[in-house]
Amino acid sequence: MSDRQFVLRSRRVVTPDGTRPASVVVEDGRITAVTGHAAPPGPGVPVEDLGDDVLLPGLVDTHVHVNDPGRTEWEGFATATRAAAAGGVTTLVDMPLNSVPPTTTVEHLRVKRDTARPAVHVDVGFWGGAVPDNRADLRPLHDAGVLGFKAFLSPSGVDEFPPLDAAALEAVAAEVAAFDGLLIVHAEDPERLDGAPGPDGPRYAGFLASRPRDAENAAVERLVDVARRHGTRVHVLHLSSADALGTLAAARAAGVRITAETCPHFLTLAAEEVPDGATEFKCCPPIREAANRDALWAGLAAGTVQCVVSDHSPCTADLKVPDFGRAWGGIASLQLGLPAVWTEARRRGHTLDDVARWMATAPAALAGLAAKGAVEPGRDADFAVLAPDETFTVDPAALYHRNPVTAYAGRTLSGVVRSTWLRGRRIHHRGALTEPTGRLLERA
Numbered sequence: 001m002s003d004r005q006f007v008l009r010s011r012r013v014v015t016p017d018g019t020r021p022a023s024v025v026v027e028d029g030r031i032t033a034v035t036g037h038a039a040p041p042g043p044g045v046p047v048e049d050l051g052d053d054v055l056l057p058g059l060v061d062t063h064v065h066v067n068d069p070g071r072t073e074w075e076g077f078a079t080a081t082r083a084a085a086a087g088g089v090t091t092l093v094d095m096p097l098n099s100v101p102p103t104t105t106v107e108h109l110r111v112k113r114d115t116a117r118p119a120v121h122v123d124v125g126f127w128g129g130a131v132p133d134n135r136a137d138l139r140p141l142h143d144a145g146v147l148g149f150k151a152f153l154s155p156s157g158v159d160e161f162p163p164l165d166a167a168a169l170e171a172v173a174a175e176v177a178a179f180d181g182l183l184i185v186h187a188e189d190p191e192r193l194d195g196a197p198g199p200d201g202p203r204y205a206g207f208l209a210s211r212p213r214d215a216e217n218a219a220v221e222r223l224v225d226v227a228r229r230h231g232t233r234v235h236v237l238h239l240s241s242a243d244a245l246g247t248l249a250a251a252r253a254a255g256v257r258i259t260a261e262t263c264p265h266f267l268t269l270a271a272e273e274v275p276d277g278a279t280e281f282k283c284c285p286p287i288r289e290a291a292n293r294d295a296l297w298a299g300l301a302a303g304t305v306q307c308v309v310s311d312h313s314p315c316t317a318d319l320k321v322p323d324f325g326r327a328w329g330g331i332a333s334l335q336l337g338l339p340a341v342w343t344e345a346r347r348r349g350h351t352l353d354d355v356a357r358w359m360a361t362a363p364a365a366l367a368g369l370a371a372k373g374a375v376e377p378g379r380d381a382d383f384a385v386l387a388p389d390e391t392f393t394v395d396p397a398a399l400y401h402r403n404p405v406t407a408y409a410g411r412t413l414s415g416v417v418r419s420t421w422l423r424g425r426r427i428h429h430r431g432a433l434t435e436p437t438g439r440l441l442e443r444a
Contacts, residue, residue, distance in 0.1 A: 106144050130164065224248070396409045
């Protein structure tokens with residue numbers, strides 16, 4: 001349906017005020033009203049009744065490694081955004097590394113945008129990168145529309161994106177604070193990583209020991225201190241260690257501008273279940289024990305962690321050798337985040353209202369995307385239509401990202417994405433995708 005004005009009706013529409021029967025009026029790609037379920041449309045206005053399927057806001061995934069250009073054999077804008085659309089994700093934000101060149105200058109951002117523009121099935125924004133030698137590039141990147149700046153405190157895994165040492169972190173934090181930008185950080189302390197045992201071949205226990213919780217905990221404490229002293233807005237990426245929740249909660253209570261995200265794999269998988277040699281489960285920071293997973297859920301429920309995003313970091317199958325020391329680290333999950341999180345969330349008594357807040361509303365707010373993330377008047381008409389009680393078994397070959405590798409292979413998940421709508425156009429329906437119609441987003 002591509003009419004200038006139309007109505008989507010469902011017995012279960014997830015709105016900021018809760019889930020209720022409603023009719024959603026769309027005009028020129030925007031939501032203009034959310035009315036009663038039986039409210040009559042205007043004369044000649046078409047209505048599509050979704051029945052009991054749930055109408056959610058389109059998900060906003062602010063942590064995606066597209067790797068394009070430069071490592072397109074790992075992924076690419078066409079394949080990543082195709083997977084996003086199939087998974088109910090209508091907006092993603094591309095990370096500045098694993099592509100060549102990395103998004104560390106305005107010229108590199110231009111290369112990235114030129115590559116993405118003709119290929120994207122969903123709307124795409126961009127993070128800039130903060131590396132030791134590009135402090136002078138941060139303000140120009142901000143002015144060019146990046147949504148914030150990613151930095152590493154420990155090695156990133158690629159030579160073209162080095163980490164910030166203590167002095168460089170201070171300089172970057174001060175610079176970003178000067179224009180009230182956002183600094184998003186991979187938080188693992190390099191000294192504690194260096195002091196840990198090395199990964200032990202195929203044993204997952206050895207890999208877990210090589211990325212200890214105290215490396216995350218110490219890095220989060222450092223970020224809290226930096227954010228407090230400089231007044232910088234700081235966001236902790238892919239929080240894995242639940243031990244850091246207390247530090248984050250206390251900092252926020254004291255007025256420090258710091259937020260955090262976690263990922264579907266930290267909420268649904270557990271170290272005790274990872275087979276030796278199964279490097280499709282390798283990521284940094286790592287999947288930790290079931291008790292840690294439980295504590296992360298508590299942190300979400302308390303609001304200490306605000307966002308759930310994929311950290312989709314794919315690679316070619318040959319890089320997932322059965323040795324945790326040598327395999328590439330990253331979980332491919334862009335298409336599966338919604339059903340993976342919903343499967344575990346409903347088991348723990350959470351609702352789709354919670355899931356929409358974690359996976360759409362909060363990420364949109366983090367990135368400053370005011371038109372995204374909620375079913376309410378004035379927002380873009382971005383929707384995911386979900387059959388929440390239907391189940392499916394994950395077949396890697398049926399996924400839309402480029403390489404058929406995922407830690408969710410063979411798992412039975414609840415929640416089938418029936419269709420996905422972007423700015424009032426249905427871009428995915430029961431496995432069929434339209435031609436790319438996504439737009440490139442800039443900081444408002």
